[in-house]
Amino acid sequence: MAGLGEHITAMVRSHASGDDSAFYSVALQIAAREARQGHHVLADDIKKAVDTSRQVTPRSNVTKLAKPRGEVADLIETSHPEVTLKNLVGPSELVERLKQVIAEQRQRMTLLEHGFEPTHRLLLEGPPGTGKTMTAAVLARELALPMFTVRLDSLLSKYMGETAGKLRLVFDEVAERRGVYLFDEFDALGADRSGNDVGEARRILNSFLVFLEQSSPESIVIAATNHRSILDKALFRRFDMVLTYHLPDRMEARSVIKGRLGSLMKRLRWDIVDSHTDGLSHADLVKAAEASAKSVLMRGHTQVTADDLIAALKTRRTASIG
Structure with a gap:
């Protein structure tokens, strides 16, 4: 944990920037530090002061x-x-x-x-x-x-x-x-x-x-x-x-693709698709799913087939190797 001087510096800066959340959090870090050193009365006083101040200070979502x-x-x-x-x-x-x-x-x-x-x-x-x-x-x-x-x-x-x-x-x-x-x-x-x-x-x-x-x-x-x-x-x-982190296995690959295609995918023949996902990353699978979806939609269709997805996966594999 940072030294007391650095905590005080951080409190001053957070106060100056109007970031109440950061100010209170540093104050509680100091209270925790004092508690570990056996200064329980001081630690309790700091925590009570923070609680009281929070009740009277308007809360705002400053972090967002x-x-x-x-x-x-x-x-x-x-x-x-x-x-x-x-x-x-x-x-x-x-x-x-x-x-x-x-x-x-x-x-x-x-x-x-x-x-x-x-x-x-x-x-x-x-x-x-x-x-x-x-x-x-x-x-x-x-x-x-x-x-x-x-x-x-x-x-x-x-x-x-x-x-x-x-x-x-x-x-x-x-x-x-x-x-x-x-x-x-x-x-x-x-x-x-x-x-x-x-x-x-x-x-x-x-x-x-x-x-x-x-x-x-x-x-x-x-x-x-x-x-x-x-x-x-x-x-x-x-x-x-x-x-x-590892490359996804076949079941994880299915989950990635399903998550991206949503309603555009029904009754897909995974038995002929699975092997084409081997060795591809999560990002590759998402890109392939998106490519197959756009191709289908531009043809005026609403369902991605196994052939659509396999073609996109092959293209993505070639791009990744290249």
Whole structure:
């Protein structure tokens, strides 16, 4: 947990920006910190003050309307996803773990009041198109939070000091503005490098690890990578949860396609379709389903056939290989 000085700084900034939710959350983090140190009377006083203030202060959904301003606006893209957990197709174990993250975040005040932090640092790894970015969107939607995607192209600089400074800006935002923060293609930042830049790369990575360790449990920080094998081993123990994504099996592929085609698909002969889905990602399957649907609708028909879908899957496979 961040030091008291950093908590106070975060409270001042959130107050200045009018973000009451962030202000109260930092106050409760301080209360939890005091409780762990045995200062139970002070911790109770802080929690009572927060409760009283919330009752007299008009509540507004500041997080949904929040957009970063100033220099950090060039580092973060804001969105408000609409995809829900029921739209995410994956192994039941992975879905259950995401449900656990959502449940802990929804009960975060209870956990913080007793000195426990909710799961808020996630590492997602697996092949492209298997649902990592979608997972961040799902968490944002389920928790009614904005999703902030960190632009690594703007974050990374050839000068270590500049990159570390930009990282601090991002994590200041994590503390001040509750949301889901996604570092996509994270291997660009977290790779275990060798060569002439190893010293600078190590210092940048160390800066990230320090900021991650101190990150506010009010927000969720997600790092997503297609290349687990090249990540620095020091990263894995710093995350609360590591989720592994795989290409869908045949039953999962069916679910993805059914979810996208909806009423356009009835009585489809899966026995001749299934083998054509092997080796394709969730994203490939969605694109193929969309292509088959558009082809059918433009012909004036209302039902996708097995032949329509197989043709689209073959085209998508060729495009993916190419």
